[in-house]
Amino acid sequence: MITHPKYIFVTGGVSSSLGKGIIAASLAKLLQAQGYRTTIQKLDPYINIDPGTLNPYEHGECYVTDDGAETDLDLGHYERFLNVPTSQANNVTTGRIYQSVIDKERRGEFLGKTVQVIPHITDEIKHRIQLLGNSGDYDIILTEIGGTVGDIESLPYIEAVRQLQWDLGENNALVIHLTLVPYLSAAGELKTKPTQHSVKTLMESGVQADILVCRTEHELSDSIKTKLARFCNVKKEAVIQSIDASTIYDVPNLMLEEGLDKVVLKQLDLESNQPDLGRWNEFLNRHKNPKGEVTIGLIGKYVELQDSYKSILEAFIHAGAENEVKVKVESIHSEYLFKDNVQEKLSHLDGVLVAPGFGERGIEGKIDAVKYVRENNIPFLGICLGMQMAVIEYSRNILGLDNANSTEMDESTPHPVIALMESQKDVVNKGGTMRLGSWDCNVETDTLAYKSYGRTEIKERHRHRFEFNNDYKAQIEASGLKATGYNPETGLVEIVEIPSHNWFVGVQYHPEYKSTVANPHPLFVAFVAAALKYKNNK
Ligand code: GLN
Numbered sequence: 001m002i003t004h005p006k007y008i009f010v011t012g013g014v015s016s017s018l019g020k021g022i023i024a025a026s027l028a029k030l031l032q033a034q035g036y037r038t039t040i041q042k043l044d045p046y047i048n049i050d051p052g053t054l055n056p057y058e059h060g061e062c063y064v065t066d067d068g069a070e071t072d073l074d075l076g077h078y079e080r081f082l083n084v085p086t087s088q089a090n091n092v093t094t095g096r097i098y099q100s101v102i103d104k105e106r107r108g109e110f111l112g113k114t115v116q117v118i119p120h121i122t123d124e125i126k127h128r129i130q131l132l133g134n135s136g137d138y139d140i141i142l143t144e145i146g147g148t149v150g151d152i153e154s155l156p157y158i159e160a161v162r163q164l165q166w167d168l169g170e171n172n173a174l175v176i177h178l179t180l181v182p183y184l185s186a187a188g189e190l191k192t193k194p195t196q197h198s199v200k201t202l203m204e205s206g207v208q209a210d211i212l213v214c215r216t217e218h219e220l221s222d223s224i225k226t227k228l229a230r231f232c233n234v235k236k237e238a239v240i241q242s243i244d245a246s247t248i249y250d251v252p253n254l255m256l257e258e259g260l261d262k263v264v265l266k267q268l269d270l271e272s273n274q275p276d277l278g279r280w281n282e283f284l285n286r287h288k289n290p291k292g293e294v295t296i297g298l299i300g301k302y303v304e305l306q307d308s309y310k311s312i313l314e315a316f317i318h319a320g321a322e323n324e325v326k327v328k329v330e331s332i333h334s335e336y337l338f339k340d341n342v343q344e345k346l347s348h349l350d351g352v353l354v355a356p357g358f359g360e361r362g363i364e365g366k367i368d369a370v371k372y373v374r375e376n377n378i379p380f381l382g383i384c385l386g387m388q389m390a391v392i393e394y395s396r397n398i399l400g401l402d403n404a405n406s407t408e409m410d411e412s413t414p415h416p417v418i419a420l421m422e423s424q425k426d427v428v429n430k431g432g433t434m435r436l437g438s439w440d441c442n443v444e445t446d447t448l449a450y451k452s453y454g455r456t457e458i459k460e461r462h463r464h465r466f467e468f469n470n471d472y473k474a475q476i477e478a479s480g481l482k483a484t485g486y487n488p489e490t491g492l493v494e495i496v497e498i499p500s501h502n503w504f505v506g507v508q509y510h511p512e513y514k515s516t517v518a519n520p521h522p523l524f525v526a527f528v529a530a531a532l533k534y535k536n537n538k
């Protein structure tokens with residue numbers, strides 16, 4: 001343990017989507033594996049208060065923390081790599097910064113002063129950056145700054161970093177700049193100029209990069225590293241190559257080989273040890289050497305975009321490794337799924353997951369899919385909207401409740417088997433008002449959920465407004481779809497199952513958010529195991 005927390009800032013240059021989140025998470029893993037208590041924070045320069053109101057097409061999945069923050073999907077990577085829960089303090093947006101400064105101004109806290117970007121906005125940014133450090137829970141805080149240097153909206157963040165470096169003093173903070181070294185095939189060469197320009201742009205704001213992490217498709221030669229060091233004012237050992245990897249889970253080892261952790265610890269005047277990556281490498285080994293394969297259909301309406309279901313895809317990687325199989329996920333667009341093609345699209349699958357979502361688009365395809373897997377005994381996991389679709393399908397096709405629906409899709413349905421939660425009825429604002437974060441759930445024994453978790457008391461994360469309508473519970477249960485998990489205080493149904501089916505589980509919560517490399521989610525592990533069993537018995 002160290003007395004004063006140390007700060008690492010990660011900025012990006014040249015291009016977006018270089019994987020700052022993965023580099024930050026990988027470095028944090030290496031530091032954590034040497035005994036440093038490490039956390040990662042993401043600063044997002046957009047004006048939304050949080051990504052909760054963003055369409056997945058804009059910004060990928062919205063990740064939810066235990067304390068109910070709707071956050072950037074990079075926080076999911078931080079948790080999956082570090083196995084330490086994040087919170088509201090780990091994701092800050094420009095919207096949130098401005099909102100709190102404006103609220104303070106309304107309360108008269110600036111004592112008649114003119115409120116300005118510098119110092120008021122930058123002070124608020126500095127305050128948010130240091131919240132995690134001041135908690136006393138961490139030795140090292142990595143702060144990833146969203147966007148690319150040179151963006152107008154990133155400027156206050158870069159200025160806050162510049163000031164903090166002075167405030168914190170030597171050896172207490174450093175800046176890692178992630179850039180791209182492109183390969184021009186016509187010239188047959190790697191090009192350093194974009195990196196030089198990007199470092200220069202950062203310097204125009206008074207920030208000197210201490211370490212360069214260079215994304216590249218080809219090995220950086222010694223002479224390229226020398227050139228980058230010379231033109232960008234960094235030591236040669238601080239030019240780190242980050243070559244394309246076959247899996248994001250390889251990146252910690254790649255960074256270890258490059259010595260990123262050593263350079264960082266040296267510059268922060270901290271001791272460097274051999275990181276203990278034993279469990280991590282065991283996982284990698286199982287992930288890379290599967291003994292079999294299962295194919296799972298992922299049915300959703302954002303399937304063309306990998307990032308929309310990020311946590312689900314990663315949870316399958318963890319659960320696959322645990323079962324020593326490769327999980328091949330086949331994305332199926334629910335909008336193009338109909339009664340007459342459902343067999344053709346689903347019959348070869350070993351398991352089907354119906355994804356979370358909002359709104360009417362694509363829901364009939366999800367319902368047709370549930371009917372098909374229910375009737376054909378194919379293992380099924382429904383998450384949030386997926387669970388709600390399972391209840392609707394059962395009500396329509398087994399109970400004969402014609403046009404049963406969720407009031408989200410049809411306000412005047414004759415059978416609102418899924419309905420708006422009581423606590424949501426007076427809610428007007430859309431942002432941050434769903435049932436969010438971690439809630440208790442009691443699991444009934446002798447159920448698939450109990451077999452998976454091995455316990456009766458669990459906590460899972462939620463993000464929804466609608467719920468299983470308990471007015472229909474007796475009727476639905478009598479016909480064979482059982483409620484097997486409840487919230488102990490409200491009686492809200494959190495899990496449903498069909499005991500007569502091979503493996504059929506719907507959950508109102510999002511198990512995918514809690515799956516990590518160190519702790520693969522038990523429900524995903526059990527679902528993959530059921531798919532494997534189903535495949536072997538085919
Ligand atoms: N739209 C549904 C609700 O609000 C499901 C939400 C979800 O899948 N996350 O209840």
